[in-house]
Amino acid sequence: MSLEEVRARLEAAGQTHLLRFWPELPEDEGRAFLAELSALDPDELREHCRRAVEAANGRSGSGDRPDLRMEPVPPEFIGSVRKSDQSTLNAWEDEGFLQISENKVAVLLLAGGQGTRLGVSYPKGMYKVGLPSGKTLYQIQAERIHKVQALAERRHGSKCTVPWYIMTSEFTLAPTERFFKEHKFFGLDPSNVVMFEQRMIPAVTFDGKVILEKKGKIAMAPDGNGGLYQALTDNKVLEDMEKRGVEYLHVYCVDNILVKMADPVFIGFCVKKGADCGAKVVEKAYPAEPVGVVCRVDGVYQVVEYSDIQPETTELRGPEGDLLYSAGNICNHFFTLDFLKDVAQNFKTQLKQHVALKKVPFVDQEGNQVKPTKPNGIKMEKFVFDVFQFSRKFVAFEVLREAEFSPLKNADGAPLDTPTSARRSLLALHYRWALAAGAVFLNEQGDAVAPELSVVKDVEPPHVCEISPLVSYFGEGLEPSLKDKAFKSPLILE
Numbered sequence: 001m002s003l004e005e006v007r008a009r010l011e012a013a014g015q016t017h018l019l020r021f022w023p024e025l026p027e028d029e030g031r032a033f034l035a036e037l038s039a040l041d042p043d044e045l046r047e048h049c050r051r052a053v054e055a056a057n058g059r060s061g062s063g064d065r066p067d068l069r070m071e072p073v074p075p076e077f078i079g080s081v082r083k084s085d086q087s088t089l090n091a092w093e094d095e096g097f098l099q100i101s102e103n104k105v106a107v108l109l110l111a112g113g114q115g116t117r118l119g120v121s122y123p124k125g126m127y128k129v130g131l132p133s134g135k136t137l138y139q140i141q142a143e144r145i146h147k148v149q150a151l152a153e154r155r156h157g158s159k160c161t162v163p164w165y166i167m168t169s170e171f172t173l174a175p176t177e178r179f180f181k182e183h184k185f186f187g188l189d190p191s192n193v194v195m196f197e198q199r200m201i202p203a204v205t206f207d208g209k210v211i212l213e214k215k216g217k218i219a220m221a222p223d224g225n226g227g228l229y230q231a232l233t234d235n236k237v238l239e240d241m242e243k244r245g246v247e248y249l250h251v252y253c254v255d256n257i258l259v260k261m262a263d264p265v266f267i268g269f270c271v272k273k274g275a276d277c278g279a280k281v282v283e284k285a286y287p288a289e290p291v292g293v294v295c296r297v298d299g300v301y302q303v304v305e306y307s308d309i310q311p312e313t314t315e316l317r318g319p320e321g322d323l324l325y326s327a328g329n330i331c332n333h334f335f336t337l338d339f340l341k342d343v344a345q346n347f348k349t350q351l352k353q354h355v356a357l358k359k360v361p362f363v364d365q366e367g368n369q370v371k372p373t374k375p376n377g378i379k380m381e382k383f384v385f386d387v388f389q390f391s392r393k394f395v396a397f398e399v400l401r402e403a404e405f406s407p408l409k410n411a412d413g414a415p416l417d418t419p420t421s422a423r424r425s426l427l428a429l430h431y432r433w434a435l436a437a438g439a440v441f442l443n444e445q446g447d448a449v450a451p452e453l454s455v456v457k458d459v460e461p462p463h464v465c466e467i468s469p470l471v472s473y474f475g476e477g478l479e480p481s482l483k484d485k486a487f488k489s490p491l492i493l494e
């Protein structure tokens, strides 16, 4: 597209300021910038800027109190690992393994985020939390896929595949691809690892102008993890799933070191309930814990972010004394392919736009680079769980936090959700598995040490024990190598 054409389109969108520094740009930067601008549809851009300002204005003082209209998920739509007997759990697991063995289950990783809070410049999945094995989050996830396939194969006697779909963004696609190639896809068949990219959208000032990050670059950000539904359409991912015969999808976020890939128990529960959409939850640790709550508002399912709930609502308790709103969202979702098709065709444009006011670096009128000290820009994001409202049969599944949820959000030094807490949670889980399998731990002097059964994630476990996912997926199959055997720290099972 020529400069004149681009200028005319920007004029139609009220954004000609973007070309202010055009004459100063070196030729190659100018060409790249023109390509970036040509990709913006003028009508969509105008509408995006208008909506951003409207949303930012509506944000302050709208007085909306979703917490006054909330109700908990009815008990008949919740499954619980904690409250179910072993035979029920086994029946769900059997169902899940059956579906996996028939190649009907895929996993989908949301990995387009920038990991700003963790403060690394590369994708979070490449992060090492300091395990003895030095494994990254991506490697742990890949090995769990290997193992869940192997377990399904062993039960049903036929080879099967759990395809791995990975949603990336402009920030994460190239480094993620490179990383997977360097590591030979961790032994997975590359044709079963499908990476695709979500859209980016411009950040906008409070008066509706797209922000110039550099003289020849717009400030762009991924459109939120709810950009998934647009990205599935843009990249024909649903067609790929259909071709492979996938019917059920486990969607999860990159930073939970304990994530159970294609969890057979969760899949089996959702399938047996006939659900089209489901969410794993953990019981909130305390009323004010900053996690979204899965509930109903005005009769439809949704996640209400903690910032939208007043303290008195978070404190409410049910007849048994449990917190009324205790279903903490852990960004682990179940969808049927049919539901995703329905969303892609009929609902994806209706997803709520969430607005965040952020400090966005920019160039000022004189061309100086500025790092603002207070928010100057509006970023719009869609959230993956905002499709719950379109579900015909929604279920929630409560799992044990210590076995399934320990997210990596912040750098060490923060009180919560750090590399240290993630590493400790995984090692503590593996220590408990080893004890359950009959392992005996010895101290430095070689004396047996009494087991500590109540290891929690906030302290270093008493013995270092790391078990490769290739050896065990959820603690199964460890007796032959551990029962009645004595070990000094560290115990590494590869």
Ligand SMILES: CC(=O)N[C@H]1[C@@H](OP(=O)(O)OP(=O)(O)OC[C@H]2O[C@@H](n3ccc(=O)[nH]c3=O)[C@H](O)[C@@H]2O)O[C@H](CO)[C@@H](O)[C@@H]1O
Pocket: 110, 111, 112, 113, 114, 167, 169, 198, 222, 223, 224, 225, 226, 227, 252, 253, 254, 255, 290, 291, 292, 303, 328, 329, 330, 331, 383, 384, 385, 407, 409
């Ligand atoms: C919107 C959402 O799901 N919120 C959940 C998310 O919060 P939280 O605020 O932690 O969400 P993040 O921003 O970390 O994003 C979650 C996941 O989405 C991915 N991502 C994010 C933005 C984007 O444009 N593209 C993209 O793929 C990230 O890479 C990550 O894997 O996890 C918490 C548990 O850990 C839950 O309690 C929150 O309810």
